[in-house]
Amino acid sequence: MNRQHAFRARLRSDILVGDGAMATLLYLQGNAIGASTEELCLTEQDWVRDTHIAYLDAGATVIETNSYAANREALARYGLETRTTRINRASVQIARQALEQTGRDAFVVGSIGSILAGRVRGTAWEEYRDVYEEQAVALLHEGVDGVILETFYDVEELLLALDVIRPLAASSGTPIIAQLSLIEVGRTRDGYELTQAFRQLESAGADVVGLNCRLGPAEILGSLERTIVPEGMPISVYPNAGRLGMIDGKVQYKSNAAYFGDYAGRLVNQGVSLLGGCCGTSPEHIKAIADSVAGRRRVTRVNPVLAERVVPVERETPRIEIPPTPSIVDLVKQRHTIIVEYDTPRDLDIEKYITGSRALQEAGADAITLADNSLATTRVSNMALGAILKRELGIEAMAHVACRDRNLIGQQSHLLGLHALGLNQVLVITGDPARVGDLPGATSVFDLSSFDLIRMVKQLNEGIAFSGRRMKNQARFVVGAAFNPHVRNLEPAIARLERKVEAGADFIMTQPVYDVETLLAIREATRHIPIPIFIGVMPLTGQRNAEFLHNEVPGIKIAESTLERIKRFEGEAARHEGVQIAKELLDVAVHHFNGLYLITPFNYYDMTVELTRYARQITSAQAEIAVGREHQHHGSGCC
Incomplete structure (x- = not known):
């Protein structure tokens, strides 16, 4: 069995531990400030490798390549668009080197982030096709075990990315993890309820559906509790370390590792099979997750019974019709x-x-x-x-x-x-x-x-x-x-x-x-x-x-x-x-x-x-x- 098929099988049977934030750790160490984090795959490979190793030592069994924003459009802000393929391929090579150096048995997934990334869209979705294809081809060619599409605020953009990448990944059987970021509990920015969004992602060929970024463990748990997930579909969750705020004059995340570990168990009870961390998380958070889920196997998800929405009956009251003012x-x-x-x-x-x-x-x-x-x-x-x-x-x-x-x-x-x-x-x-x-x-x-x-x-x-x-x-x-x-x-x-x-x-x-x-x-x-x-x-x-x-x-x-x-x-x-x-x-x-x-x-x-x-x-x-x-x-x- 090749690694891609092995990864797919493990997602359906085990609980896998993802890594935590890459950029957060590099910035906290004073690295990559004012630069492209992804460029470090070419210029400071030791920093990136050491970050991977820190997460592997903490217990991660799935690590992401440092390629989240390594697409042509994002790299163009730093004049790096001509290095798109090189950066993506290097990101896979560095992750593999970290596995070899530690001797850990873990999977490497290629990270592809949203192009829009929460901004206001000014162009048609179709214009993103070539951008996604270029990045995905580089990651797949270098032999990632899976692809993780993450931090997508809009279902429509994530569906487009799946439409582009699914055929490219089919020949190797590489599984695709499709993760949304929610503006509010249970709903995407473009107005989809999570139940509806997951159903569409399944139809589009996602192998795993999930959530990452923006919300912390409690709000992500609340979102899953009110969502119907397609039967048998693996779920991935990468929460933020709580909400970002100003603490003692510094911009930082509040939640601690122990809290993260406590919620890891609750999320596993919702049927989550891949659990990591997003912005603000560190190796300490990942160790807390690993300790919390050690020895556990994947829980078969039981979807909630959603009550029908009751439409209140309006009492008949006299209404005064005020003619609208002509515009x-x-x-x-x-x-x-x-x-x-x-x-x-x-x-x-x-x-x-x-x-x-x-x-x-x-x-x-x-x-x-x-x-x-x-x-x-x-x-x-x-x-x-x-x-x-x-x-x-x-x-x-x-x-x-x-x-x-x-x-x-x-x-x-x-x-x-x-x-x-x-x-x-x-x-x-x-x-x-x-x-x-x-x-x-x-x-x-x-x-x-x-x-x-x-x-x-x-x-x-x-x-x-x-x-x-x-x-x-x-x-x-x-x-x-x-x-x-x-x-x-x-x-x-x-x-x-x-x-x-x-x-x-x-x-x-x-x-x-x-x-x-x-x-x-x-x-x-x-x-x-x-x-x-x-x-x-x-x-x-x-x-x-x-x-x-x-x-x-x-x-x-x-x-x-x-x-x-x-x-x-x-x-x-x-x-x-x-x-x-x-x-x-x-x-x-x-x-x-x-x-x-x-x-x-x-x-x-x-x-x-x-x-x-x-x-x-x-x-x-x-x-x-x-x-x-x-x-x-x-x-x-x-x-």
Whole structure:
């Protein structure tokens, strides 16, 4: 019997002890800091070999190659993508050397980790096929006893990896262990209950199903207790050493080896046949497992009897039907619609802001949009002021949501908060880098691109959290995207805009336009875009403002005649002239765009109040003319 078949047989009859964390041990020893752990298979083979030996001495009967992230995509971050095959083959050779040096009878499994690794997916799953094949071929060619696919947050990605690797492993009979990582007890990130996920993995050809990483022994035990595992299917479990936290000023895991050993026995009672450790575990944890399971044989698993879910009967109570407020998208399809941007203040005095917002509402604004710390400058939360505007004035408030300031946790929390406050119309933007703002030492987060964030917001509308967890309710976000036309070549900008539409954007808001030529170019280039476009107009405030925009802001051009015209005025007179120039632009814009986006410069809300009144006046006149023509048309038809 070859080693691959022997390993398969032992998984079905015995309890095998896996090893613990590789990277954790290397980092704790001061090795591999700031580098690729997998590269050490080429540069510091003794360190890797010694780690294997430590786990073998602790009682491990299955060791993993140091190849978890040795795929082309992950190695490219260190400029190592051309060494993918060499690193994987070396990882197997080092593990074999550790067995020879210790004389232990143990199995070597080739570790292949998730490519996505918990990040937000930006490409189609199919693009990962070649990456998985390259790594698997190298490991299988070097003769691993098994392959372990680990730390997969998404069932769909794990199924793809199985689809690629299963045929490659078939000729040698190499068993494949398929392990998921759970965001919460019993459920994957992409929304699968564990029972359903294991069933699909079995159908896809997995020889062993299991769990690793993220959760500690207690939560993994809880997940198995509520899961139906396919009959006869071996189970593998590699828990973390508890939750990661800050202890005595150091980031570390809390659980001790004795606790790990205690839970090893409980996990074996669930039918687990391969038990090791993941992040934060050490040889001490593995020794505790080995001591706990010594002399025991595999326990035949008894699946739980899952009670049917009881759907509560709702009592019939009178319900008041409140008609939903028409969204900006609904309005702009029916008539000219005006959105005014008005930045929140930089201090705690919000009275002037409320006064300005009321004036904009009375002038005819359909919505006020609030930037998210524009120009990376700290301002009062747009969530807070948006809620105040909606409550006190009854006007629609649209919050910008920047990718810059919040990580994935903060972004979802912020969006759920906006929705809870009735602010379900948002504009997703990238956001200016923190270094250009008033706190240049602040960190720009950018966990997500604007494309990613648009997709994730629309995912909330499907009732699915960022983590993949099914939520009790679906959100009702209407999502806008930004468009910057101020580029030398409009084609790439339009292509980027098309990607935002594909991601799920419901409407577009452009950066301010200062000349008719650019306005008409935008109209022509976006005729095929199937969603409404709000054309941006921001009045000039004076000569210096105009010269700054023309000479220092990339791509913005202001006609020479306009520069000369504004130069003749100062102070309030210059602002008045800026409004007149903007009015002339609106005269053209209303014939080509139903959506008007008026931007308030430097919080001079009186300027946008005047522009809003003017825009409402000319659009009303245009509507009356259109109605008159319609009546005239019907009248002539009756004669």
